[in-house]
Amino acid sequence: MPDTGGVASILFVEDDPAARAALELALTRQGHGVTSRATGEDGLDALRARRPEIAILDVMLPGIDGIEVCRRIRREDPLPVILLTARGDDLDVVLGLEAGADDYVVKPVEPRVLDARIRAVLRRADHTRVDRSVYGDLVIDRASLKVTKAGADLRLTPTELRLLLELARRPGQALTRQHLLSEVWEHTYPGDSRLVDACVQRVRAKIEDEPAEPRLIETVRGFGYRFNAP
């Protein structure tokens, strides 16, 4: 179980050999197990073979790019994904978040920062409260960290789970995007609120009866989000 002190097995896809080698070296020294691949296709193969805990994908890859890799992973797996982009411009970020990425970092990234992001994305919600909450046909089991809807297991990514738990921890209370960024993504400085918006969309798609007319996670216009217990 990866936690604050633990190490993770990482799938790292980066086409530039020097960057691949350097980051693999740095992440290994942070204590992670790194499998690195040069192309998206190889990365998807390795994903099936190695079952890593997290994927770090460079956006600009030959063949299928990082965003497409992320989209294909998300189709069958709640594996956490961090995008590594050389372009902080908006299109990459927005496309990546829409494809289901949990977080993104912009090159040149410092290994410490990348490590902190990996740990934050992998860290699950606090285990202190062992209880079960029932919201209509939605059941959040904090002990087993499982969320079911009408009995079916919803495969939430760790980030999605954490966001849902953070919102559900205080039903009826509006939380700002920046608050959610610091609690869920552990961004220590003012961050990109689009991370929250994209993740809320994904959670809604899984837990709401009508994702277009959300009732559990409500948008508080000009502020943030609120979890409503039915």
Added chain:
Amino acid sequence: MTGDAGRRFTGLRLRLAAAFTAVALLAALLASGISYVLLRRVMLQRAQDAVLSEVRDTLTRQIPPRLPPDTAALIRAQLEEVLGDAPGRKAAAVPVALDGRVNLPPPGSLDVPVTREFARRALRGVVFQRVIRNGTPYLLVGARASRYQTTLEEPWRTTPPMVFVSASLSREAADLRLFTRALLIADALALVSAVGFALLATRGVLRPVRGLAAAARALGEGDLETRVTVRGGDELADLARTFNRTAEALERTVTDLRAMEAASRRFVADVSHELRTPLTSMIAVTDVLAEQAADENGAAARLVAGETRRLGRLVEHLIEISRFDAGAAALVLDEVRVADAVAGTLEARGWRDDVAVHGPPDLFARLDPRRFDVVIANLVGNALRHGGPPVAVRFEAADRHGVAGVTVVVTDHGPGLPADLVDVVFDRFVKSDAARSRSDGSGLGLSIAKENAMLHGGTLTAANGADGGAVFTLWLPGRPFPEGEEAP
């Protein structure tokens, strides 16, 4: 469509039509006025001449040069009968008083009363006057048959009498009224047809103008392929041709500019990618080296690691500023509690203990948190590096020109900005001489801070405080909600 119809009868078209109509109406009124005056004069003259000559003829014919005695009454009756024998006419013959007094015709014998003054003038010859009585115009004529007059010594001799004739001019007046009505009808017809012609003519003139206006609007809204059809060879056609040439030139220029802009954006994107990837490797490896190596090797590795980071920052800043130049910088707005944002910036950089923060804890602002962080970090970092402690950050709600917003003021207590630097401190690569040697800044930080403020529609200004030290004032528009609405 309704807007177009509404515009059809306002503005230029209305003014043109009104002017056209006014000119036409003026001409018609002038023509009818002149003909009325002329006709009236001619008609009255004719009626007057007829009456006058009849009076003269009658006097000449009816009164022989020698009158038998005592025939005055006979002659008067004769004269009254002859002169009064016409429709609308009445005559009265009055004996001339031998004592010099003036006799007046008995009231009721004529249609208009005769004044003494008129009768006195009639003693000296033929006089006439137009009188309007009870709304009917009359011609009053007075005459004396001859100058001959008996004296008191010979009362039996006959003195020719005076005659007064009142002739009604009502027929002429009726004719004039008829004529006036005809003129008014003609003028009204002229007015109606003038309005019609004016609307037709102005539509013809204004249709190309409206076409041009629509085309110019479309061009302004970005439809650069808009052209107007050129018809005829008048000034409007010239204007249309000029418009088309201008639109062509504009389209060419804009297309060129877009191509250049796209190229420069691609260039920035390419450069940023090409520089960032190797920097990522370098930073990762030098970190590992610096941690591993000991002794001189370790010192060297740490130096390289530090310089690599600095290079990384410089590249970041260069890319950021070129993105501003290319117009590719975009805002990602969010509602932010200002106190939290400032605290977050200070916390993330380990400045919490060095900076005093003052401001209302519940102030919210709608801004791009990442860019706000960049600006505050730049200002505070600048104050910590170049200014003197204590450094303070003060923020509050502030409206400017009716726009709600927030100000953030960063002050230090150092020597302040050198006088030659105050105006150029936001220019690129401007560093004070003192800072040049010891700063590891890129020289772009404040430029980027200012660009970020301007991207928000805000301002960033620099000055020296009253008690020394530099004062940087950031103002950003956009306070999201007034008090009382949806508090956390």
